[in-house]
Amino acid sequence: MNPDHHPLVVSVCYIRIAASELHASARFAADIFGLQRVAEKNGEIAFRSDNRFRTLSISNGSSNGSGAGSSIGIEAWDEVALVEIEKRLTKGGFTVSRATTDDCRLRYVQAALLARDGSGNSIDLVARPTQSGRRYFPSRDAGITELHGVGIRSTDMARDLQFWKELGAEVSDWVGDITYLRIDGLHHRIALYPAKRHGLLYAAFEVETLDNIMQNGYFMQERQIKIVQGPGREPCSKQIFLHVEGPDGIIFSYVSGMKEIGPVRRPARQFPLAPQSLCDWGSEAKDVPELSAGVN
């Protein structure tokens, strides 16, 4: 099969995070955020958000983004695509290794490459992630329909951009140096944020409508869960969002309504690094430098 005929990567398929308080974090994921707890293996608790077997795992540990329990899973087209990806990343000078059988079992996938981007973020390129035969049935009606994408902290934007370009991602837009990366028909699934340290900035879960975004906002307010930013709307992607503070400062986001770009290529647009480039409505992220457009 010619890898040029299909994309090398197709989706963001899971997030694995390490949290200092495993059980409190698990309660947040299920009872507060509204995911479905499905399994526990080797100290990792797994949660579902859609028809995949799991899209979030939490383990005990420090959440610096490079520990054993932290990685972002990117689904490759198939095992052949993994071979091509391995070749490209190796040639590009990135750290990449074949996952062991145990690594794969822990990740609920059939094959995987364990790679690091230029900043040191662990990125798993995986083939055949496990789906579930049962439909998703969450613990509360948060309206979640799928794991949508991720925001990643970058300490080396040029190298990280190269990493994602090796995988076939394209830049949709820039806000200052914040880079929105497209891997399918949607505006972006991955966003890189210039930062002083690496790590996962946010995990974004799609919800059905604006209603869910707003309901979840009031739900968090009532429980005194910190809302980092939002409700707001990203001008570049038209996506509405609510960024909620999750375990160890990792942001869990509800998102909805991202613009489709479709198959026609267009040049990436440059927006100035300013709060109104990150939120059309006027919400601000006062405590998160990556999201505050240089104001703080």
Next chain:
Amino acid sequence: MINLKDVSYVRLGTLDMESAETFATSCLGLQVAERAKKALYLRSDDRSHTLCYTEGDPSDQAVGFEIDDEDCLQQAAATLERLGHRVHGGSADEAARRKVRAFIGFDDPSGNHIELVVRPERSGRRYFASRDAGITGFSHIGLNSTDPARDERFWTEVCNARVSDRIGDIPLMRVNAIHHTIALVRAPKAGIQHVNHQVESSDDVLRSYYFLSERRVPIVFGPGRHPTSGARFLYFNGPDGMVFEYSVGVDEIEDEATHRPRQFGFEPTSFCMWGSKPAGMALPNDK
């Protein structure tokens, strides 16, 4: 039967015309149509004015409803007098100050001052807002009622209003296809409880939420969504304690013949399906 076509304008007395104008333009986003000696006319759509601040006591309030023609006006006056309402026939000068051809004034059973108007003026120039709040037009009012059941009968039997939905015993009433033009609110005395302007999109509701919050305008309810009309809303305080609302997405009643009012319980989720709670604003049935 008095056939109301639409709500036309609201007149609000104020002791501080300057503050009223500042709020109306820099916060609410209306367009100044005319500054008269003792009145400020404001536009929100293609009508010549939909809000008029008049110099005077803030309790001097009136709501204008458009009716078909001067014959209808005469019949309405006769009907109201027969029912024991004191009817004031507007003079030419008073009509000119309302930018209408002719009008009559009377009090509804709760004592709200109502004006029935004929041929309210349109403007040749399109509406051009003072700030980009996304306003598409003045749309409805919340009206205090000392006895909602009695007032519902007045609006639906003497006038042509129809109940679209009820929350507890509070009716939301329409006079055209729009879900409601008059929302009754239980209150100890007469008065306009809120003035609604429609905006283009839910984006505008949320933008105004942040815009007004930053300017320390008290947000009294929302951002939220009414399960009755489906509208996304934001209520906030204006001068003299008046509550203004932005909303978008008010349903239209599709089939006038078969629509039956739905009954909602008198509880917070009947007013907001998102979970916002009124702050400093009474819910329509609070006693």
